[in-house]
Amino acid sequence: MLKISKIPDGEPVSTLFTATVDGENAPAKAIRVSAYPYNYGWPGHQRPEEQSEDSAYIAFESDKPVTIRVKPGREFCEAVVRPLSKGIKPEREGGGLVFTLEHPGQYSLELDGHHNNLHIFFDAPREYAEDGVIYYGPGVHNTGVVRLYSGDTVVIDRDAVVVGGFFAVDAENVKITGKGVIDGRYENRTNDTLLLAVDVQTWGHIDHGAEGFMKFMKRTDLMTGNIKLYNCRNCVIEGVICVDSAAWAVSCYACSDLHIDGIKEVGQWKYNTDGIDLMNCRDVLVENCFLRNYDDCMVLKGIKGWDGEDLYNITMRNLVIWCDWGRALEIGAETCADEYHGILFEDCDVIHAVFSMLDIQNGDRAYVHDVTFDNIRCEFTKYQQQDVLQTDMTVPYPDPQPAYQPRLIFIHGYTGQWSKDGIPGKTSDILFRNIMVYPDTGMTAPEIDICGFSEGHGVERVTFDGIFMNGKRLTRGDIKWTVGHHVGELDFI
Known part of the structure; x- marks a missing residue:
């Protein structure tokens, strides 16, 4: 059973990556993350947006291993999936990457370093009652x-x-x-x-x-x-x-x-x-x-x-x-x-x-x-x-x-x-x-x-x-x- 989270109308969709999970489209949600470790403490106003950068995530539920295919919107030399302890080795496929996730967890796909990465949130299926809540x-x-x-x-x-x-x-x-x-x-x-x-x-x-x-x-x-x-x-x-x-x-x-x-x-x-x-x-x-x-x-x-x-x-x-x-x-x-x-x-x-x-x-x-x-x-x-x-x-x-x-x-x-x-x-x-x-x-x-x-x-x-x-x-x-x-x-x- 595979359930991929959708992005509601009006919410930002990332152009950094296109991704599929077991062949089904997995929309990447656009987010901002810190671009570099530069901290003022508190200058009396919020941190300037130019100190952040684009990133993205996909989220889905499955009760079995899944195959992820990702096509980045840029050229790259190195690709790594973290945590390294999970032993996931992405392979090149055309202009993109393919890899398998055996178990639920949280992962990061990084190209030539940590900037503009793709977060991957893989949950086990769970249903929630809607009544009385x-x-x-x-x-x-x-x-x-x-x-x-x-x-x-x-x-x-x-x-x-x-x-x-x-x-x-x-x-x-x-x-x-x-x-x-x-x-x-x-x-x-x-x-x-x-x-x-x-x-x-x-x-x-x-x-x-x-x-x-x-x-x-x-x-x-x-x-x-x-x-x-x-x-x-x-x-x-x-x-x-x-x-x-x-x-x-x-x-x-x-x-x-x-x-x-x-x-x-x-x-x-x-x-x-x-x-x-x-x-x-x-x-x-x-x-x-x-x-x-x-x-x-x-x-x-x-x-x-x-x-x-x-x-x-x-x-x-x-x-x-x-x-x-x-x-x-x-x-x-x-x-x-x-x-x-x-x-x-x-x-x-x-x-x-x-x-x-x-x-x-x-x-x-x-x-x-x-x-x-x-x-x-x-x-x-x-x-x-x-x-x-x-x-x-x-x-x-x-x-x-x-x-x-x-x-x-x-x-x-x-x-x-x-x-x-x-x-x-x-x-x-x-x-x-x-x-x-x-x-x-x-x-x-x-x-x-x-x-x-x-x-x-x-x-x-x-x-x-x-x-x-x-x-x-x-x-x-x-x-x-x-x-x-x-x-x-x-x-x-």
């Missing part, structure tokens, strides 16, 4: 911001685009599901809008209850992005494609018993468009997702105003990560909580990153411990561009850049720009196991950068149990190390 059928729905309440279920049809965002406050049993699109183009960030659900002027306490929090939202122009959940329980976010947010795309504050499964984030090129931010959450499973974001992708934060809750029992597995700015799989930098523990990143592919692949920044008071990165595959490409902080909006990105390689692992304790507690934390009992590095030919061994903050607030008991480069197990001497002060035992197996 908030259903968005085929077509474009201009909803704006929609509040959800306990027991609400949203279903977005595979051929639907919802131009709006969803949020819930102090709710339970909320579900946002379907294979359609949540499009954040309705929202515009300005100096008068609030990015985070906290009073950034005072970093004061936020009332987590629905009534008090709604008062807070009314007196602040709080942004929604694609999805936001505040103090919610037993909630599901599943399947949807999130595009063009003007803020953090999907963020959850002080939530518990949360399941995020199979969502795709793409077309996220504006300032601070983080992927999935879990703030002071517990008992969470995030799995089978694709995150391409212009800022940190999969992030666990502790935020002032919500910091009465610790972060624990959180598993993130089978994710495909493309980080256009910042850090790919991250704890921090804000760690306003007493503890982080029982954290597992497992079976993930980082296909592109800028600053670092696997990251712990302990910027506040938290004791971060018992964190595992297991079976993570990290790809390094010769086309990677250097991250540059922009200080003058009239100065273009300096291109070409020299060859650049992100850090593989970064662990730092510090107090700095993002620190809000004024109290340093500590980090210990961190395990990196079966970390696979796939660099392009000629690239050097990966870098590991570790530094504590002060006596009693350092980094201790970090274990590296298997770091492999193109299948070869690396020794301690193969790694490029940057080790600062207040770092305890580093066990390299």
Whole structure:
């Protein structure tokens, strides 16, 4: 059974590629993505569109392997399908390419580097009941911001685009599901809008209850992005494609018993468009997702105003990560909580990153411990561009850049720009196991950068149990190390 997502009338169709799935036309949706890692922070207005570029995606469901044929609209020399761990080798066929996808997942077809790529979203079939739910059928729905309440279920049809965002406050049993699109183009960030659900002027306490929090939202122009959940329980976010947010795309504050499964984030090129931010959450499973974001992708934060809750029992597995700015799989930098523990990143592919692949920044008071990165595959490409902080909006990105390689692992304790507690934390009992590095030919061994903050607030008991480069197990001497002060035992197996 093959079902290919259609593009509603009026929505942009890409001219970069034409594609078929098992011989059936698969329309490519046109999107904007970040063109290069050039970030101003916040200059008082949104990121200029000329810092983005054209890209596209196709989406479909099938219960069996599929054959993809793609004809690009340009000449090319090299073609690669990521994640590399899937072992997909595209073959030339006339002026195009053909390859087979054996299993559902998220893929990227890249020609002569990562620019102007084709994202491929292959889902297993699933039907959703339309009765008794908030259903968005085929077509474009201009909803704006929609509040959800306990027991609400949203279903977005595979051929639907919802131009709006969803949020819930102090709710339970909320579900946002379907294979359609949540499009954040309705929202515009300005100096008068609030990015985070906290009073950034005072970093004061936020009332987590629905009534008090709604008062807070009314007196602040709080942004929604694609999805936001505040103090919610037993909630599901599943399947949807999130595009063009003007803020953090999907963020959850002080939530518990949360399941995020199979969502795709793409077309996220504006300032601070983080992927999935879990703030002071517990008992969470995030799995089978694709995150391409212009800022940190999969992030666990502790935020002032919500910091009465610790972060624990959180598993993130089978994710495909493309980080256009910042850090790919991250704890921090804000760690306003007493503890982080029982954290597992497992079976993930980082296909592109800028600053670092696997990251712990302990910027506040938290004791971060018992964190595992297991079976993570990290790809390094010769086309990677250097991250540059922009200080003058009239100065273009300096291109070409020299060859650049992100850090593989970064662990730092510090107090700095993002620190809000004024109290340093500590980090210990961190395990990196079966970390696979796939660099392009000629690239050097990966870098590991570790530094504590002060006596009693350092980094201790970090274990590296298997770091492999193109299948070869690396020794301690193969790694490029940057080790600062207040770092305890580093066990390299």
